[in-house]
Amino acid sequence: MLRQVSRSSIPVIKRITNKSTLATLSSVKVLSCTSQSRYLSTASKTTASVANVAATASNVTGAARNYSTRSTVVQLLNNIGSKREVEQYLKYFTSVSQQQFAVIKVGGAIITQQLPELASCLAFLYHxxxxxIVLHGTGPQINELLENEGVEPEYIDGIRITNPKTMEVVRKCFLEQNLRLVTALEKMGVHARPITAGVFGAEYLDQDKYQLVGRINSVNKSPIEAAIESGYLPILTSLAETPSGQLLNVNADVAAGELARVFEPLKIVYLNEKGGIINGNTGEKVSSINLDEEYEDLLKESWVKYGTKLKIKEIHDLLQHLPRSSSVAIIDVNDLQKELFTDSGAGTLIRRGYKLINRNSLEEFGNPDLLRSALLRDPEIKSGKLSVASYLKLLESVKFKSYGDEPLEVLAIVLEEDGKVPKLDKFLSSKTGWLNNVTDNIFNALKKDYQSLCWVVNENDSNLGWYFSKSDGSFAKNGEIIFWYGLKTDEVSQLIKTFDSGSVGSSLSSSSESGVFSSSTQKRGFHSSTVRFSNPNPPLIKGTNTKKAKVALIGARGYTGQNLISLIDKHPYLEISHVSSRELKGQKLQGYNKDNIVYSNLQVEDIIKLEENGDVDVWVMALPNGVCKPFVNAIESVSNSNSKIIDLSADYRFDTTGEWIYGLPELNDRATIAQAKKISNPGCYATAAQVAISPLKDYIVGTPSVFGVSGYSGAGTKPSPKNDIKFLSNNLVPYSLTDHVHEREISSQLGLDVAFMPHVAQWFQGISHTISIPIKQGSLTSREIRNIYQDRYQGEKLITVSGEAPVVKDISGKHGIVVGAFAVNSKENRVVIVATIDNLLKGAATQCLQNINLSLGYGEYEGIPIEVVIRG
Incomplete structure (x- = not known):
């Protein structure tokens, strides 16, 4: 897989179909890919000619086809974002024979858990x-069947021992899963051909040790080429055969690698349920692996074992036989389009790369022309304000250390001066360096060598969000921002004082041409980790808008919907225009007195029509998780769409495209929320936990543990043991004690691992969190912690900071959050904080109304009763 493509080396072979690049799109039959809704945006983002392509392509017979065609093509074109990239990728993919397009390896768990998304994405490509060339595994299904039959799976070095009984299960699983995928594709109008044998020839890997496990020694391309030439997607299993016909089990990653060696595709993609390789120590996704630099040390890591080790070894061996610019992407199925049709890609990128080199003098660079070329990326030098020669002269007179890869795609220079914080003076990267994550490798090397570091960046730098992510704190003045990490409180104060006086020096240059990290979501508010300031994100209390706005609720029958209806009924400017519920269709909307509203059951076509007519200002999706994508797709398919969308489910809380903004006003930039078109409303548990943990982020040294207890309204209206009053009586019910969706949400938003253990109690509404937070020993007293919280939430009308531990009965029916207790243990290395929130109000409906108010320009608290629950 080539993330930034060196395309001149690809042979041009005439395609059998789709010979032209752009014009053909206007007549191609396509299906909408619902799993890619997070990449949708309006057609205005692309150039006029690209928009015309999308418009032409939408003129397919039938209204429904109109919608699906337009939706799909706009998805692709707007996801790419520019005419140049559209033409580049379409020309790129149509420049070679069809079998050289891509090898996609699908993990077995994807077929079990994400089959509709996988089928949609493959259908998109097909149409x-x-x-x-699609090859799938079936590991989880095999384990489940073996467990059902009382057989314990055995592994040696990550390889499954396959005896005849296991092979019987393996073959059955492969055939079943292959048929499931083929059937799902056929239902979407895709011609798919199951190829379960006849491709991989093999010999025994070690018959005594592994039994029926094979080593591939040949690949028969004919069945694959015949399928594609006939217009079918080839769907392969990783079963291999000996010359005598004995079936052998082969690891699917290994089989995918052998296919890649034979076909040399433009793209090599591994799909797995984790969306990449996960660091077993930190729980974080590894964004990139530079094999030349990291391979040997990586294999020594304790968490690199079994299938992970085998995968990394196989990819390493594969890339040794491909051009150095080649790479492999391991991604989530939802990121498939992003990986194939954008420069930035997704998931974990593995490439050979280059080793990083440190140089402490100009003589060590060896090639002066290479150094000059890297320095010419500096905007100051390009503009003539600074010459290369004068900067080189400076380096001769100071102590410095430089970091770079062999071809100097990235060059970092740190200036060292006695008694001062080391300063990152230059950080120069080509676009290739950004896209291939060399920048991350360089910065990781910096952090290993420097316990503390500072750097200055122009506030218009296109990679500003990346710098924020690397820092502990920042301070802005006169269009420049100083960042730092690893500093103590007094050091930060001195650094800011020096910067304020203009003595730190000019801002470094990161080559603003790349624009890789220029999305609006990454332009975060300025922050400081160790200096106490007033609330950096004060409430936008007064709004300027007084015009009426119409709200449509999709799925409004639940408790949250009912509470939101009640709030809108008392809002001075909001009016409900539509409520949609399949179960309540035809019934009168209760609890709303401004108008006589009747429930309807809005379909995709109805939503498109309402959006085209401008009948709705705000759409609120009050639907279960995983349901709202078609409705969002429909709204976004309208080219002149001006409405806002608020999603109350978890569907878009993990969005990484920048199109969905996480709507927690007390912690996220309110100005960004106010400008957003699509807002993901946070979860109830997650809101309270983040508010309770966030102010201490820079003092945390381990994993905070959240013991959460909710009233049974949090379990919804669908009958279950978690909302059964008799079952809950005199009872406390734990559930989803690991990997709960809110655990993921809290961790991803805070940027640190958080353990979350939810429970349901016998009361109706309200949540209580008891949170144990490990902190740096002796760093804070209880009073200091309370002061930090009071400063951080100064002016926040919906957050109360209390010296006492709040109780849930005081928050029920109220619209805010109470945070208190701040109990520090005798060792002074742990603090316990208690937070309470009403799960239906600030945990859902009230927060939704805050987001609506911000997005429409009303006062943030318009229509929200402000009540102080407990005075601090």
Missing amino acids: VGLYP
């Missing part, structure tokens, strides 16, 4: 004339 624009692209034919990936």
